[in-house]
Amino acid sequence: MRHILGPLLVILAGFLGWEVLHFVVANSSLPSPFETIVQMGVLLRDPDFWKQASQTGYAFGIAVVLSTLGGIALGILLGMGRLAGQVAEPILVNLYSLPKVTLYPVVLLIFGLGISARIAFGIMHGLIPLTLFTMNAILQLKPVYRRSAAVMGLTSWQTAFTVILPAILPQVITGARLGVSLCLLGVLIGEMFAARNGLGYMVTHAMERGDMPTVLAVAVMIAAVALAANGLLLALDRSRQP
Amino acid sequence: MASAPATPAPAAVAVPTASPATLLRLVVIVAAVGALEIACRVGWVPMTIVLPPSVMAESLWQLLLSGSHTRDIVVSFSNVAAAASLAVVLGFLIGAILHTLPPVRGAVEPLLASYYAVPTFMFYPVFIILFGVGSGAIIAIAVLLAIVAMITATLNGIDRIPLVLGKTARMMRMGPIERALKISLPAALPYLFTGVKLSVAYAFIGVIASEFILSGAGIGHAIAYAYNNFDNRTMYGLMLLIVLAVTVINAVLDTIDRRLQARLRR
Structure with a gap:
């Protein structure tokens, strides 16, 4: 109970700070926390909001599944060949710190303006951290695991599934936690820049109309969902750590 | 070639x-x-795409x-520089203060751990209200994105200063300032620098992405503008500039980082 109390107090202080800011900003174009919560209630009863949310959820879901599978597979592939890993790592690290929005127009040109562009953009964000974590976990694996696998005459396929994957699971979960949040960021930025549906579009559209309560209500709800999902994966992460 | x-x-x-x-x-x-x-x-890939x-x-x-985009380039890079330096200085100060207040730190740390799960970008409109469309809002969102990496690195760095160094400082009867400058800072430097490296990367991402979504100047804006006008030549030229700039800056920071990490293992 105690370890939840502290963060809760900090969040409460954040809301107080927001309230103060609401009073300070001239003629309060910044909505108060109360107005935002009221607007959340309005949105939650609005079928249009759920339509946009399901669009975002759909793109996000597909991006998470594809980038998780792809990231683990790519990580195992690069990690099992030591040289391949050494060659790829700096390239991947550089791609990771690149502002990927720069490349979004290329994704749009290739995939068109539909939902597939947003899914691809989400995968671009989520794939690399998971690949890096998986690869490094395998490179740091104790050699005795692979030697025992070799002694038992396992094929590389069997080695990957029965020895390596269980051994690196904790790091894979850490990487997946990072990948999931980045996937969400990718999908939302994609919607904010060029889309006609989804929560990201809803925010940019509300901003253009000057409808700040909606902007903040949607942003706070997404933040809450993201924090909850992250907390869940973090708990899984901790239960897996030795 | x-x-x-x-x-x-x-x-x-x-x-x-x-x-x-x-x-x-x-x-x-x-x-x-x-x-x-x-x-x-x-012709396997149509010229209209790539x-x-x-x-x-x-x-x-x-x-x-031709200098046609010099202004955008200057705006973007100076915003990145401003955001990265603000994030590093403020992040270091906040980290150092948090470290002296264990109860506050205990309350804040779980939130810091999941901070990057929140898509900070959704709050960009709020900063536009507070600072108006322009460099202020962009620097604010980039600082918000970059500062937590620096706070975490600072806490981690101070935590890992070997206890024996503190004892040495007491033996030599150093004052708090002398101790901070001669013992704590050099000992924590490798960890701090990792924070600097991350802050620069995040500042880049924050600045370019905000320029993309809503802004009147900067490389991100210029790329979005060229995309909307089907001006592929300009768009790809500017993209190449960002990829090259980020790669070179990362490589330099990474080399320094590696040297400092090597010093730790000595």
Whole structure:
């Protein structure tokens, strides 16, 4: 109970700070926390909001599944060949710190303006951290695991599934936690820049109309969902750590 | 060969210790760029989608010579510099203060751990209200994105100062300031620098992405503008500029980082 109390107090202080800011900003174009919560209630009863949310959820879901599978597979592939890993790592690290929005127009040109562009953009964000974590976990694996696998005459396929994957699971979960949040960021930025549906579009559209309560209500709800999902994966992460 | 500038720098920087992996990496990158060039020239990839790397490089060269985007480039890079330095200084101060207040730290730390799960970008409109459309809002969102990496690195760095160094300082009867400057700072430096490296990367992401979504100037804005006007030459030229700039800056920071990490293991 105690370890939840502290963060809760900090969040409460954040809301107080927001309230103060609401009073300070001239003629309060910044909505108060109360107005935002009221607007959340309005949105939650609005079928249009759920339509946009399901669009975002759909793109996000597909991006998470594809980038998780792809990231683990790519990580195992690069990690099992030591040289391949050494060659790829700096390239991947550089791609990771690149502002990927720069490349979004290329994704749009290739995939068109539909939902597939947003899914691809989400995968671009989520794939690399998971690949890096998986690869490094395998490179740091104790050699005795692979030697025992070799002694038992396992094929590389069997080695990957029965020895390596269980051994690196904790790091894979850490990487997946990072990948999931980045996937969400990718999908939302994609919607904010060029889309006609989804929560990201809803925010940019509300901003253009000057409808700040909606902007903040949607942003706070997404933040809450993201924090909850992250907390869940973090708990899984901790239960897996030795 | 005009596609030569497109080969990223990490390989070039690591030349003194040219291992087979480094050479192979260079080969892989050159081959990838070459393959794209051929695919575009032969027509497997339509020119309306991706331009050949040589054309991108040529377009970038012309952009730089004509000075048509010099203002955007200056705006973006100065915003990144401002955001990164603000994030590093404020992040270090907040981290150092948090470290002296264990109860507050205990309350804040779980939130810091999941901070990057929140898509901070959704709050960009709030900063537009507070600062107006322009550099202020962009720097604010970039600082917000970058500062937590620095706070975490500072806490981690101070935590890892060996206890024996504190005892040495007491033996030598150092004052608090002398102790901070001569003992704590150098001992925590490798960890702090990792924070600096991350802050710069995040500041880049924050600035370019905000310029993309809503702004009147900067490289991100120029790329979005060129995209909306089907001006692929300008768009790819500017993209190449960002990829090259980020690669070079990362390579330099990474080299310094590696040297500092090596000092830890001594």
